Amino acid sequence: MNILVFLDLDEDTKRYILKKLSSYGNVFFKEDVIKNEDILEEMDVLLITSGRRKLTREIISRSRKLKFLQTLSAGVDNLPFEIISESTLIASNSGANAEEVAEYTIGLLLVAAKKIHLNDRSLRRQIWNVHTPRIIKGSNILIWGYGNIGREIAIRLRPFKPNLYGVNRRGVGDDNIDFIYPADNVDSLLPLMDYIILTLPLTKYTRGIVDKKRLSLMKKDATLINVGRGDLIKEGDLYYHLLENPEFTAVIDVWWRYPKKRGEKYEFKYPFYKLDNIIMTPHVAGYWDNFRDKLIKTAIENILRFLKGERPLNIINREDYLND
Amino acid sequence: MNILVFLDLDEDTKRYILKKLSSYGNVFFKEDVIKNEDILEEMDVLLITSGRRKLTREIISRSRKLKFLQTLSAGVDNLPFEIISESTLIASNSGANAEEVAEYTIGLLLVAAKKIHLNDRSLRRQIWNVHTPRIIKGSNILIWGYGNIGREIAIRLRPFKPNLYGVNRRGVGDDNIDFIYPADNVDSLLPLMDYIILTLPLTKYTRGIVDKKRLSLMKKDATLINVGRGDLIKEGDLYYHLLENPEFTAVIDVWWRYPKKRGEKYEFKYPFYKLDNIIMTPHVAGYWDNFRDKLIKTAIENILRFLKGERPLNIINREDYLND
Numbered sequence: 001m002n003i004l005v006f007l008d009l010d011e012d013t014k015r016y017i018l019k020k021l022s023s024y025g026n027v028f029f030k031e032d033v034i035k036n037e038d039i040l041e042e043m044d045v046l047l048i049t050s051g052r053r054k055l056t057r058e059i060i061s062r063s064r065k066l067k068f069l070q071t072l073s074a075g076v077d078n079l080p081f082e083i084i085s086e087s088t089l090i091a092s093n094s095g096a097n098a099e100e101v102a103e104y105t106i107g108l109l110l111v112a113a114k115k116i117h118l119n120d121r122s123l124r125r126q127i128w129n130v131h132t133p134r135i136i137k138g139s140n141i142l143i144w145g146y147g148n149i150g151r152e153i154a155i156r157l158r159p160f161k162p163n164l165y166g167v168n169r170r171g172v173g174d175d176n177i178d179f180i181y182p183a184d185n186v187d188s189l190l191p192l193m194d195y196i197i198l199t200l201p202l203t204k205y206t207r208g209i210v211d212k213k214r215l216s217l218m219k220k221d222a223t224l225i226n227v228g229r230g231d232l233i234k235e236g237d238l239y240y241h242l243l244e245n246p247e248f249t250a251v252i253d254v255w256w257r258y259p260k261k262r263g264e265k266y267e268f269k270y271p272f273y274k275l276d277n278i279i280m281t282p283h284v285a286g287y288w289d290n291f292r293d294k295l296i297k298t299a300i301e302n303i304l305r306f307l308k309g310e311r312p313l314n315i316i317n318r319e320d321y322l323n324d
Numbered sequence: 325m326n327i328l329v330f331l332d333l334d335e336d337t338k339r340y341i342l343k344k345l346s347s348y349g350n351v352f353f354k355e356d357v358i359k360n361e362d363i364l365e366e367m368d369v370l371l372i373t374s375g376r377r378k379l380t381r382e383i384i385s386r387s388r389k390l391k392f393l394q395t396l397s398a399g400v401d402n403l404p405f406e407i408i409s410e411s412t413l414i415a416s417n418s419g420a421n422a423e424e425v426a427e428y429t430i431g432l433l434l435v436a437a438k439k440i441h442l443n444d445r446s447l448r449r450q451i452w453n454v455h456t457p458r459i460i461k462g463s464n465i466l467i468w469g470y471g472n473i474g475r476e477i478a479i480r481l482r483p484f485k486p487n488l489y490g491v492n493r494r495g496v497g498d499d500n501i502d503f504i505y506p507a508d509n510v511d512s513l514l515p516l517m518d519y520i521i522l523t524l525p526l527t528k529y530t531r532g533i534v535d536k537k538r539l540s541l542m543k544k545d546a547t548l549i550n551v552g553r554g555d556l557i558k559e560g561d562l563y564y565h566l567l568e569n570p571e572f573t574a575v576i577d578v579w580w581r582y583p584k585k586r587g588e589k590y591e592f593k594y595p596f597y598k599l600d601n602i603i604m605t606p607h608v609a610g611y612w613d614n615f616r617d618k619l620i621k622t623a624i625e626n627i628l629r630f631l632k633g634e635r636p637l638n639i640i641n642r643e644d645y646l647n648d
Contacts, residue, residue: 107434119605281443
């Protein structure tokens, strides 16, 4: 087997990967491709980030014998599915950062519920204004897209004693969630929810799943938290809903567009930054110091499953992403 | 027994209190005192807020036969101890809002750890700046003053998998905390802690307990959260520590001075509002819609214990508050 790890890596991480994989095949790194692009033709297994679309597309298009494609990221929505051969098994890195994303998501939920941002903002203006916190105990929380991340969120919310609702495609939950329903039932749940957390992958079925109609089903003072993908929500619909419903709160970590570089001016399509009822963070739910180390380890473990002839975790269905 | 409930109450709450207490004695309300102040001389039991110092002092000074004094608030540091007879049993309402304060405190901890405030502030300025979140799992958290509130904090933090340390006067904990030490040991713990949560009552022993020396023992990038009382911390020492240690974060819900009214300009003694490494909220950890209902119910239950001849909860030791 020829295994290509197409990532920017330090020497320690390369040694770690070689130690893990070299008894199962020949391991190649990004530098080997730069020296000789022709090796791509011979690759059986590829680990790549799905984030840099153009480069990823180029590498994949030339790896024509690929048997197994593993992404570093939990979401695979950026992959160029239309050029990946049907015989290539594709696995995401779902769950690799589930605990960390769950920690962050609960932080977002509590900031909004407790109005910490509004209270802090008042005092920064030297005004003693009291924005009354809301209590989590007894509130209704929906985890929309109950899976690896949702489970970790539920485990951490449990001792706060909310009523935990989940929906996912098959309506299959576990002991960590109070109620679980198939995705079709979501419209009957939305009017009851105090907090709605989006942890869905972005597929052709979930794109724009939160639109004007669904926003209007939610409580006037509900809080909508998105740590899935920006395009789960229709951007303009959310903007006008926030404008018209000052008691409604949105918490947005994932965006419809990204800047090329950090530290840049961010060009908003809609002026969300002028609204008091939104909390905005720049796609950091899955970031922490050395977060890549953990993602790499989890991805390598999954590649090992493939190399040993076991079934890898997080096999994704390309039909969910290919447009009809 | 003559029981005075000296609070502003609606008719429903008065009916509730009468139903609970009237078989144990004569129940009087604030209005009865306004009609005839002389009844104060005959009161055996008093429920009062400790917040409005001048009025509280006046009522207590005229209730010379008082056997049992119950406060509505969890903290009793505002009571005029020097005029309360030694034969009067004093009980705080500690624990009445412990669950809610715990929810809020974890919100404060997560905002600081995840840098949600900094990330939101950047995007509000239309700048895509990434402030990297920190992970709670594996971090060291100290609950300084482990008691009713500390326990509820620990229960809710447990699934985040931190190392939970507590100190309290006697060094006695429970199953919810990993390590517990007597208060004397705090100086050896401070250098290890990522998060330090103050849930101490303000007594003559705890006033100014966090000073320049103790701040200097803490990690350069530690987070100090105060939901106890403002005067636990020496205000100027904290201000200069924040100024000189930009990686250190303070989260302050309790203050050294309070404005007379909400919505007023708040006069800072030190310009904390100019610092990026502080999160400020206006003493709302124990506030929520109808929070007084719960405090009143808990206080009435404790008065019932006294009236039935049982030992009330939360008996406080006046010596802790009287200056030598």
